[in-house]
Amino acid sequence: MGSRVEQFAAIRRDERVEGLSIRELAERHHVHRRTVRQALASALPPERKTPVRVSRRLEVFKPVIDTMLRADLDAPRKQRHTARRVLARLVDEHQAVEVSYSTVRDYIAHRRPEIAIEAGRASADGFVPQTHPAGAEGEVDFADLWVVLAGVKTKTQLFTLRLSHSGKAIHRAFPTQAQEAFLEGHVYAFEQLGGVPTVHVRYDNLKSAESRVLLGRNREESDRWVAFRSHYGFDAFYCQPGVNGAHEKGGVEGEGGRFRRNHCVPMPVVDSISQLNELLAAADAKDDYRRIANRATTVGHDYLIEKPLLRPLPATEFPTWLTLEPRVDRYARITVRQCHYSVPAKLIGRRVRVRLGATTLTVFDARHEVARHERITVRGEQSLNLDHYLEVLQRKPGALPGATALAQARKDGTFTPAHEAFWAAARHALGDSKGTRALVEVLLLHRHLPAADVIAGITAALRLESVSPDVVAVEARKFGNAAAPPSPGSTGPQVIDLAQRRTIAGAVVPVDERPLPSVAPYDDLLGQVNR
Structure with a gap:
């Protein structure tokens, strides 16, 4: 458009300055005389008209295609005509061998929705901008979140609750979408937000809340979900099933993807779900400084305005388990x-x-x-926890080497190299059965003493070349007592001899005038034995 405007301006300038004729202007600018006349008539070039292309070969078959598409209105969704099937029927039933697939496909693409609207089965597709009052509405959804959990690529479930007005969102990761996770996610989100939306929260077809999806927005809710909503004092708004209702909670639908792209790429590497949730909480706090679309204020600013308008949290806890x-x-x-x-x-x-x-x-x-x-x-x-089987292992020590609980204890680090070394030394000194029983007695010490003290006791016993559980217990208590901080006002253990005791102010200690002890009677006994 810009080049034609400049060309029109040059033609008009030459005609105005030099008085050239239409023929001369056409020859100078290498255009048709019709273009020169258009330039002299208006400084703005006329709009180019897009030609309406008509498929002459398809024209005679359009009524036939329309009949097939109208029949699809009453057919099951998975048994409706595709463009390829329509073309096959045209060829088989009407000998339309010269009609191409792309021509049929393009016609069906724009004609099918028109037929649905004509039959009253659909309306013109469009959306109406919405305004959400502060503190009134929220949206909830689950999204998949892949993480590296304890070295393994794992799919977790990302619970998201988003306030519709400010866009403030709370995220929490769970292993599953079970009802316990659904309810715990709500409780955590409400506590972080400091309140509950006063009107309703929007949901799709979540099995955690619904026993059965009925016609339209109607749902048969589970009893626990009804009790939970009653406890916190909010209503549930259920969107239309399927993709037709996704736009009704479009804020949280887009929030899951946005959050993953901005805070979970590359995949988070964590040792536990709790560590993952710490990362998500930090990301939520960081999002308070972002702006949504063309808003002049941040999410955190709008949330501060919305927070006082939320319904206060109930005084008692709801049992989500x-x-x-x-x-x-x-x-x-x-x-x-x-x-x-x-x-x-x-x-x-x-x-x-x-x-x-x-x-x-x-x-x-x-x-x-x-x-x-x-x-x-x-x-x-x-x-399996190895501690739960120690009483059985005392009677059946041969079951320990192949125990699943032992394998899990080794994997999670609770059965340490110190335990392995003690077991090996005990079996070498006492035999497999007695050596294993000695190890079991040492493991029982963990029920009463800190793990660090027991491990220190094992290390000390091995240094003394002892495999006695009693020695381990004594050394563990000695380590614990040495590591324990002194009581307030004390300077640690003190040993005071008798001479020092006499010098203590106010103490009256009598002088010991008894003779020194003699061993002469023992010498007489030894003499009698030697005779």
Whole structure:
């Protein structure tokens, strides 16, 4: 457009300054005389007209294609005509051998939505800008997040709750999308935001909240979810199922991808889910300084305005965990969600109470906590604690070398090289059975003494060339006492002899006038023995 404007300006200038004719202007500027007339008539070149291309070969078949597309309105979604199928029918039924695939494809692409609108099955596609009052609405969704967890590439679930007005978002990673994670994510987000949206929170089809998806926006909610919403005092707004409802919570739909691209590339390398969540919390704080689109203020600034308008948090805690009562099998394990966890062997055959959270599993015997494990997400996996099997291993020491709990203890570092060295020395000195029992007694010390003290006791015992558990216990307590800080006001242990005691102010110690002890009677006895 710019070059034609300049060309028109040059033609008009030459005509104005030199008075050249139309023919002379056309020859000088190498254009048609029609272009010269257009330039003299207006300084702005006329708009170029896009020619309307008509496929003469397809024209006679358009009514046939329209009939096929109208029939698709009542057909199952996965059994509707594709462009390739339409072309095949045209060739087979109407001998349209000269019609190309691209021509049929392009016609169907623009004609199919027109037919749907004509039949009242769809409306013109478009969106209406929305304004979200401060403190009123939020959006929730899960997104996949890949991390390197303990050296293994692992997929976690990124929970996101976003305030619709300010765009302030809270993120939390969980192993699964289970209801426990769903509820814990809400609790964490509400605590970080300092309140709850006053009107509603938008959701899609999350099984954590819904028992069944009904027609349109209707849902059959689970009882725990209803109780949770009632506890925090907010309503749920369910979007249309499928891609048709994605735009109804478009803020959080785009938030997951934006957050991953900006804070999780390259993949985070972490040792645990808790460490990952520390990184996510730092990223959330950093996002307070960003601006959304063309806003003049930051997310953090808008959130400070929105925060006082949120509903206050309830005074009591909602139990987000799931309570179960499995029975302990003969391997001292319980099975929860098709995964196995160990408990103390004394509980074999009994039922225990389990509190299943999003990331942890806690086992109770009556009111006493007896075991705690990180939650497993892989079906059939086991989390076994070697300490739970020590009483059994005292009676069956031969089971220790191949024990799964021992392999896991070696992997996580709780069974250290010091334990390995003591076991090897004990077996060498006492034999396999007695040496293993000695190791079990040392492992039992961990129940009463800090791990560092026990390891120091093992090291000291090996230095003394002893494999006695009693020596390990004595050395561990000596190490613990030496490392313990002195009590307030004391200067450490002191030894005062008798001479010093006499010099202590105010002390009256009588002089010892007794004769020195003699060993003469013992010498007489020795003489009698020698005779």
